[in-house]
Amino acid sequence: MIAVVGLxxxxxxxxxxxxxxxxxxxxxxxxxxxAALDALFGGLRAKLDGLFDEKVFIVSFLSNVVVAALIVFLGDQLGVGSQMSTGVVVVLGIRIFSNAAAIRRHLFKA
Amino acid sequence: MSLLRQVMDHPLDPGYEAARRATGGVRPQRGVVTRIWVGLLAVLLGAVTVVAARELRRPEPSALAARTLLESQISERQGDVDTLSRRVSQVGAEVETLRSDALSDASPSLLDTLNRDGVLSGSTALQGPGVVVTLRDAPVLKDADVDPDSRVQDLDLQIVVNSLWSVGAEAVAINDQRLTPVTAVRSAGDAILVNLQPVSSPYSVVAIGDPGKLQSGLARSPAGDWMVSLTNFGIQSSTVGQSELDVPGDDSVRLRYARPVESPATDGSGDATPAAGGPTSDEDQGYGQ
Structure with a gap:
């Protein structure tokens, strides 16, 4: 509750x-x-699974954003920033899709 | 592949299950400090995310700056042009006044000739009764491809203008561009140029003359049939008679070959020397078109 209100x-x-x-x-x-979208979808799915935990949600949110930024930063320093961005977007995109599918199964039972 | 399978099959952050296992399946009760931290981080993350999203939607600052610069330059130059054209017409009116003052006593017949030439060459603004023929491009849905046939072409305007002349129009202007003996109505790409100035739909052709004669003559002329057939392409046209219309003068009428005599002849001999070497065939051609 605190996390949602805070957000x-x-x-x-x-x-x-x-x-x-x-x-x-x-x-x-x-x-x-x-990364924030990924964490949001993850949190929503955990809520529907009955596994939601505010601390885990916030920490995963924060670490997602920081790690994603860090990867892109490292990529920039190595000259492969755009490829790193693509990689992060692909991985997080797949996770968002899977979580969205789980949420859909919960909500529509289909 | 196992990495992809991991991402696909277990998208949920493992932390959720781990936290639940650690507390033995019941909802964990957290201390006040933890809850405050969670709340603060949540506020921070929400703010950061929405600020990032807003920032991404904003146009590039450099592009924006360039655009603003261009816009300010355009309006600045536009202002310069407006000031200068006002000055041109002001000075033109001054010249006109001075000329008629000087000539009204000295040589009234020359003044009459000048006035008539001004009307015929389109350099003086005129007013009087007449008709307004309006042609409008067919309405186009937003972002739809424009069928060139549904737009008014230069040929349409030419036919209307020529018919107006033939039924007795004394002065004609298209969208405030006065038609002079050297005016061309032609298209350049998608635009129609009159006096080399682009004009756009709706095209209003203002003709000064006897409104009744112009209207009935226009309806009987080739232009009448032409405008009827244009409705097949969705081009709307209307002809309205009005008792008071204005057509502007065209400032672009200017001498091309003749130039003023440097020192006026003072010897008083009746044998007036032509100013620029006499009317040669070149000069005749220059004005004949």
């Missing part, structure tokens, strides 16, 4: 305050958004 508060704050983002972190934004 909503954060989203509203982000929409209202509109802080500016430093240019240096701009390359990591798409990956961060994909």
């Amino acid at each position: 909503i508060v954060g989203v509203v704050a982000g929409l209202l305050l509109q802080p500016s983002v430093p240019a240096a972190v701009a390359p990591y934004l798409p990956i961060a958004v994909i």
Whole structure:
């Protein structure tokens, strides 16, 4: 409950305050958004499975974003940043699809 | 393959099951500190995610800056052009006044000739009764491919204009571009050019003359049939008579070959020397077109 309320508060704050983002972190934004989506779908599925745990949810959310950004950062340093981004997007995309399929089975029994 | 299978078959973060196993199948009760941490991190993550998403939707700053710069330059130049054209018409009116002042006493017949030439060459603005013929491109659904046949072509305007001349129009303008003896109505790519200025739909052809005669004459002329057949392509046209219409003058009428005499002849001999070497066949051609 705390996690969900906190997320909503954060989203509203982000929409209202509109802080500016430093240019240096701009390359990591798409990956961060994909990682956040993955964590959200994972959390929703865990909720439906009855396994939801706020601490696990938040930690997985945070680590997803940080690790995804780190991978892209490393890729940038090695000159393969775009390939790394693609890899992260593929893996997280597959996870999002699988979790979405599980959520669909829960909700529609189909 | 096992990596892909792992991702496909067990997409759920293993942490959820591990946490449940660690507490023996019951919902874990967490301490206050942990809950505060969870809440704070949740706020942070929500904010970061939504800010990232917003940032990604925003156009590129550099492209935006270039666009703004171009826009400001365009409006600046546009302002310059407006100022200069105002100045042109102002000075033109001044010249006109000075000329008629000077000539009204000295040589009224020359002034009459000048005025008539101004009307015929299209350099003076005119007003009077007349008709407005409006041609409009067929309506196009947004983003649909435009069928060239459904647009008004230069030929359509040419036929309308020529018919108007033939039934007694004294002055004609298309979308405020006055038709002069050297005006061409022609297309360049998708655009129609009148006096080399692009005009666009709806095209309003303003003709000054006897409204009744123009309307009935136009209906009987080839243009009448032509406009009827244009409705097959979805092009709408209308002819409206009006008691008061304006056609602008065309500033682009200018001398091409003749130039003023550098020092006016002061010897008073009646044998006036032609200013620019006399009317040669070249000059005749220059004006004849």
